[in-house]
Amino acid sequence: MRVARTIAEARAFRAAAEGAVGLVPTMGGFHAGHIALLAAARAECDAVVVSLFVNPPQFGEEADLLAYPRDEEHDLAVAAEAGVDIAFCPAASEVYPAGFQTWVDVTELGSMLEGVHRPGHFRGVATVCLKLFNIIQPDLVYFGQKDAQQVEVIRRLLRDLDLEIDLHVLPTVRDADGLALSSRNALLTPDERRRALALPRALATKDPDRARTELDGLAVDYVEVAPFHPPVLAAAVRVGTVRLIDNVVLDEEEAHEHQAA
Ligand code: AMP
DSSP: OEEEOSHHHHHHHHHHOOSOEEEEEEOSOOOHHHHHHHHHHHHHOSEEEEEEOOOGGGOSSHHHHHHSOOOHHHHHHHHHHTTOSEEEOOOHHHHSOTTOOOOOOOTTTTTSTHHHHSTTHHHHHHHHHHHHHHHHOOSEEEEEGGGHHHHHHHHHHHHHTTOOOEEEEEOOOBOTTSOBOOGGGGGOOHHHHHHHTHHHHHHHTOOHHHHHHHTTTSEEEEEEEEOOSSOEEEEEEEETTEEEEEEEEOOHHHHHHHHHO
């Protein structure tokens, strides 16, 4: 596995790759959810690129950015083990050089649900993803259903800006107790983790009213049916200092029933 730290290196490594190139954009902190994306890319592509970049503009509060779990050495070992060909690990100054001022805003999709609580988040996500797509020029990109709104934003971005990239979305990977894997789970105390289990329990009802009842006592940012492709029941809660998001896929009938209600 080759590690590129600059855009020039990443471009050079990519230019040498043959056949279908798959990109898995990540912020590191690898767990089985990331590994599932890497495995799918390895199975379906000739060359696999993973990016590890904790993207400052998609964080609202600096404390959240500073607390974000980072372990590059571990992540690179996991990526190599998963058969990744190229790991792109740029510094923030490489991605956002002095004078940077060009942003991509997926206006409507980026301002609902998560966007209400994290203004500017999806602008940061869309901008860094378009930059990664331009640098790596992948044929396929891999994202997790765990971040359903992010998937919908990327789907819209690819379509609106005429990018010829196939979007592959993989199911949410969960721990045995139902909690969706997330790099942020490492920040939960044992008691917070126990309380966080209300989130997957609530979503499993596939019913926003019942889900709200299950979440009683937690700080809930939203529980909503979202008109994505596929539709989902999505929720965000805060447990201690950690904010968790999760969703469950609905079929059209389930979504219609609860949107109409
Ligand atoms: P992150 O490093 O958190 O930005 O995530 C990188 C990619 O992994 C994104 O496409 C996420 O949606 C995906 N991902 C994160 N957690 C999970 C999970 N539990 N199951 C499946 N995919 C995930």
